[in-house]
Amino acid sequence: DESLYGCIHTHGMAFTLQERQILGIHGLLPPKVETQDTQAMRFQNNLKKMTDPLEKYIYLMGIQERNERLFYRVLMEDIEELMPIVYTPTVGLACTQYGHIFRRPKGLFISIRDRGHVRSILDNWPESNVAAVVVTDGERILGLGDLGVYGMGIPVGKLCLYTACAGIRPERCLPVVIDVGTDNETLLHDPLYMGLYQKRDRSQAYDDLIDEFMEAVVEKYGQDTLIQFEDFGNHNAFRFLRKYREKYCTFNDDIQGTASVALAGLLAAQRAVGKPITEHRVLFLGAGEAALGIANLIVMAMTESGVSQDEAQNKIWMYDKYGLLVKVSNCQCEAFVHDSPGDVQSFLDAVNTIKPTAIIGVAGAGRLFTHDVIKAMGTLNERPIIFALSNPTNKAECTAEDAYKLTDGRCLFASGSPFGPVTLSDGRVLTPGQGNNAYIFPGVALAVIVSGVRHISDTVFLEAQLTDKELAEGRLYPPLSNIREVSVQMAVKVMEYVYAKGMAFRYPEPLDKNGFVRATVWNTQYDSFLPDTYDWPGVNFSPKTKSE
Template identity: 40%
Template sequence: MYERPYELVGAADSLTARVRARGNDVLRNPMLNRGTAFTEAEREALGLEGLLPSAVSSMDGQVRRTEQQYRGQPDPLAKHVYLASLRDRNEVLFYRLLSEHLEEMLPIVYTPTIGDVIERFSHDYNRPRGVFLSIDEPDAIEGALRAYGLGPDDCDLIVATDSEGILGIGDQGVGGIQISIGKLTVYTAAGGIHPRRVIPVVLDVGTDNLRLLDDPMYLGNRHPRVRGQRYDDFIDAFVTAATALFPNALLHWEDFGASNARRILERYDPTRCTFNDDMQGTAAVVLAAVFAAMRATGERLRDQRVVVYGAGTAGIGIADMLRDAMVREGLSREEATQRFWALGSRGLLTEERAAELRDFQVPYARPAGETAGWAGANGSIGLAEVVTRARPTILIGTSTQPGAFSEPIVRTMAASTERPVILPLSNPTSLCEALPEDLVAWTDGRALVATGSPFPPVHHDGTEHVIAQANNALVFPGLGLGVSVVRARRVSTGMLTAAAAAVAELSDAGTPGSALLPPVDDLRSVSAAVGIAVAQAAAAEGLAQVELHDPVRQVHAAMWRPEYPRIEAV
């Protein structure tokens, strides 16, 4: 029988490590190793005499040393490599350093630097982390998940990707494991999910990336991406095994392609605790920005007219969540749907084009009679015409078309609404539909703006306008925290709406120039607020398996803090 080198006992905020390992086996385990911070008594108890320098460091001293080493790295990729190395030898210290510099280091451990890390995965491969599941070996799924070493009650969260839609770089095959790792890093740093209660997974179904297939060093399945029934069977085998082995874990889908992301979520959402951040997380943070905008303007969401420019998985996911919120405010589903105009690569979605639309786009197709007189080139109706005709109060961009929100379009919108809500969400900055400084100038400072990428404040007519970043990290860590606290059976629309409302409450959007969303420099407090709201919503909907008797205390007690646990040698 395999005997674990240590066991963590106690609440997340007051852990004790019962350690069976001795000597170098302690130093090789990143969750046990604390390097020079081992006290003399701990060194004697764990057989570490002579294996470390004589001086005993405090954790603060170690943070100063590692911060200095981090800042000595020449570029973002080197900084990521340094942090990964630190994590591999001392995981608690890694998270302490990260938590103290989260705003600065988040772009290093996650997007955008993680994109370079993923592309270089096979060439820079070092220590394995996570679970690699191959479509060519479906019978090995359960054994691989078991081999990770967690029991049925030991796992709160699984992040899985098939790597088809990685960030802005597309199909990256087996290298997508790094997006799962990066996502879980944020769950831990921001949401307090314990780093040893999570599993990163890559579902290796092959790749259509010819650069990878032609690379002799590529480490994934060397064949085209498998699709169709065999793909569906593989996904089902994974979900079945994961659910059986880890019945209380939230299953998070990350960076799946447009043809699969929504389909997979809709298949398992009714019966599993599952979540797609690209769809639901993005939608929830946008809903939070809109909620904050409604507070600033004193208007109701149900009265807004919304144009979504970029009717793909993310854009329609946003529309769906805004529509559901309108229904909660009293509109029928049909009435709420009619308050949206969605545009894809061929212009406005209309009934005449129904045959070429994806199933999830069809509900937003505008009636044929409504658009009969609208001008359009080659039969397509563009954004300028839609803005002129529909007179939107909210304009959302998920198109990756830089400059699409042009000055004439924005001025037309601003002419018919006092406080236009404009959300150019495409990443990176080079693909943003409009620059915040232009939006503020073209609307004479009246626009309420949130972007997908970080931007500096904009100064206009004596007012500093802080530009909110619609960063999913404001939502998903707290969502995972709330789900784990009550062991929710599902992730409901009500829970996501509660998360968005909690984020919106933390903004000061009513003050001139204030951001629509809270900053990412204090994600732990944001995550705690979201976690409390999510847990309460789950309990109210009968989805909680753990009684919620003191939400604030229960959520805060569940948040792991990067502190060395008390050592008990056994």
């Protein structure tokens, strides 16, 4: 029986003799009864023997399929080392190779040909108590472009962090890819590609499919089901956020999550610089969804500190592949388009003309913070702020080593992908901060789920900031090793805010929100298979007592 044999993979050799006998798997495992500690040691030892990140990714995903609790235990115990494997940057490489390393499907695949049948497809998903959905259409995967259904690795990776960082139960998480084709010619000619062999559908049928999907999710799982949009193309990302944010419990991590973690870094930097955020001038490299999301949240933070919206917007400039945005246009970034400051032919010219205190790279175009740009920032500022936030690592605007060494260690640096510590000529060792969305979205998601929030405003992400207590060792971000506690504390903080503002719908309101949140957090210890009555999917057992 497949369901019986499958139960071996939930605990492996940790099943007790009595459990093996009851489940009918006695003899299907070696006689030794192992502890989870021993299983974790074997898992970790095997990982240490591997040097190739993609090999580690494949091995980790295999363990997740076979023994979910063991997978999350090892991930949580070594989150700094393993997050770059299950998330950026390795998940990007895994997405490009998705059809080549495919073992078994994860998540739900909905194609443009499924219009009219999305609800029945959701009914095929084995879990009925879903609380969080992460969905992508694969058009803009990290800085890698259109990967179609290969983008499934992103929702899977995001939801891994929902569980590892915030303790959201894995069975309550649903990864989804919407397949409307791809404009990636390489994939369209790849015999191992696993999606529709057609150009990306940009007709009304695409919008109708997304509408049907949103309605089906809420109809099946409830109005407070969290739907996170991930790696949609810029145009669709903005318009879907505007279209759905007041109707569904939804947010876009590329716009709002990235904005929140970038603002957190700026607020941390202002403590080091001794200059309030209202006195900063920010120049963006890139003018897409991430740039606009960060810029809007910076404006909100500045206005909270007492400056007018116009004054705040005038402190923010954007530079994209066409140059400095200086003419009023019909673009999404119109609020940050200003009169020309002079002859600006390059990003270096923009730095020297605008004299920013901070440059933020979100263009996904590689090493565009050149040595001259970094040196100019070091000349203009005693403590220049340099954020190279594009993913994966080879798309970052500069390396941590260049940023630190070219400013004599004076810069405040953060990146989207991890960089190792940098040793300067004077012997100082500087640890770069990673502006990782994982500091924000798991904690926000946990708060939204436990509070029954139905609409997520930008003010929630303004509230979801790291505190002085969390910013240890003078770094812009706390160590990733502490991310579970950071996420829980953030969830409590956001939960207090949404109840105070009347945004929560789950009542009665918990008086001890800290205790309430911590009580909901999922743990990795094995459940016993010796309840008063045995209820295993697909298997009928007679009611017994533990003594029997």
